[in-house]
Amino acid sequence: MDDIPHFESLSHLRLEDQRLVTGSGRYVADLAPPETVHLAFVPSTEAHARITGVDTSSIDSPEVLGVFTGSDLGLADIPGDSTAVPAADFPRPHLASEKVRYVGEPVAVVAAISAAAALDAADLVRVDYETLPAVVDPRASLEDEVLVHEGAGTNVVYRSEPVVGEARDEYDVVAEIEATNQRLAPTSIEPLGILAVPEDDGRLTVYVGDQRPHGMKARLSQLLPIEANRLRVVVPDVGGAFGMKGMTYPEYTVAAAVALRLGRPVMWAARRREHMSGGTHGRGSVHKVRLMGTSAGRIQRVEIDLLADVGAYPHNGATIPIFPGWSRSVSRTSPTPR
Numbered sequence: 120m121d122d123i124p125h126f127e128s129l130s131h132l133r134l135e136d137q138r139l140v141t142g143s144g145r146y147v148a149d150l151a152p153p154e155t156v157h158l159a160f161v162p163s164t165e166a167h168a169r170i171t172g173v174d175t176s177s178i179d180s181p182e183v184l185g186v187f188t189g190s191d192l193g194l195a196d197i198p199g200d201s202t203a204v205p206a207a208d209f210p211r212p213h214l215a216s217e218k219v220r221y222v223g224e225p226v227a228v229v230a231a232i233s234a235a236a237a238l239d240a241a242d243l244v245r246v247d248y249e250t251l252p253a254v255v256d257p258r259a260s261l262e263d264e265v266l267v268h269e270g271a272g273t274n275v276v277y278r279s280e281p282v283v284g285e286a287r288d289e290y291d292v293v294a295e296i297e298a299t300n301q302r303l304a305p306t307s308i309e310p311l312g313i314l315a316v317p318e319d320d321g322r323l324t325v326y327v328g329d330q331r332p333h334g335m336k337a338r339l340s341q342l343l344p345i346e347a348n349r350l351r352v353v354v355p356d357v358g359g360a361f362g363m364k365g366m367t368y369p370e371y372t373v374a375a376a377v378a379l380r381l382g383r384p385v386m387w388a389a390r391r392r393e394h395m396s397g398g399t400h401g402r403g404s405v406h407k408v409r410l411m412g413t414s415a416g417r418i419q420r421v422e423i424d425l426l427a428d429v430g431a432y433p434h435n436g437a438t439i440p441i442f443p444g445w446s447r448s449v450s451r452t453s454p455t456p457r
Contacts, residue, residue, distance in 0.1 A: 144356040147312040158387040159237035161227040161244045163219035168248035177243040182236035189216035204437040208271035211432040213369040220431035223396030257428040290411035302403030309358025310394035314386045315378035322349045328357035330365040338367040363398045403428040
């Protein structure tokens with residue numbers, strides 16, 4: 120027995136706790152140099168609407184360095200494809216210019232020398248909308264009466280048909296259940312945020328609380344006018360994530376693009392409302408399960424219909440239904456992009 124190590128010798132001491140609990144942690148918002156430019160986004164107030172005009176003429180402040188719309192930045196849309204689901208017909212604009220698809224979708228962005236000045240100026244931007252019918256229930260979305268992405272011609276992002284067991288005419292026992300897996304929004308202590316710092320040699324360093332920095336670098340290098348070897352992604356301390364900090368948000372690419380344009384550090388620190396409305400949500404699905412088998416308890420066939428709500432833009436949300444198996448994903452307009 121003496122040769123068996125004690126449990127205490129197998130444990131590992133946590134090294135970061137004292138620094139974090141005593142307030143010495145360094146998060147994205149702690150890294151901004153004095154000359155940092157702050158961003159405030161103009162959010163959509165409509166769940167589904169066409170944009171008929173954006174008026175920025177009321178902004179008259181020396182603290183505002185620029186107001187940008189999608190056409191100003193010239194960024195290609197974010198592809199709808201995720202790592203597991205092809206969804207080329209469901210692209211996502213960095214800033215909506217023709218149509219909004221969820222409440223809170225960024226339409227324009229203000230860059231100012233302080234966060235307060237940026238927020239004040241963003242409140243002065245007026246966006247005119249032609250309201251369209253919204254579809255907020257995944258079952259209704261299947262009807263395709265209201266199309267979120269007209270170019271796709273359907274709200275169904277993808278379908279997959281399972282083959283589980285061989286069908287027979289009769290089974291001793293058939294059990295059926297329909298379960299709703301409620302939608303949830305991860306709520307970390309630190310909201311979403313990014314700091315993009317252009318270097319003197321033309322490189323760009325991005326500080327972001329991200330769960331997969333290599334994926335972030337790969338996606339940013341695809342979307343921004345900068346080569347991958349001139350882009351560096353740094354993850355400082357992260358105040359929680361829960362899956363929400365695993366995708367490239369349009370606010371990230373916009374912040375980096377504005378930094379490259381202005382040649383100054385640019386920060387976006389999401390307010391809690393932005394974090395909740397624009398961040399990736401989870402679950403939100405309806406499961407119809409039918410089990411068939413013998414009275415002795417042996418399951419001989421399984422039929423599962425999973426209807427998954429992946430929001431206005433599929434991206435990461437379309438990958439989630441892959442986890443439990445076969446499913447149908449549908450796009451809808453409100454309340455979040457997923």
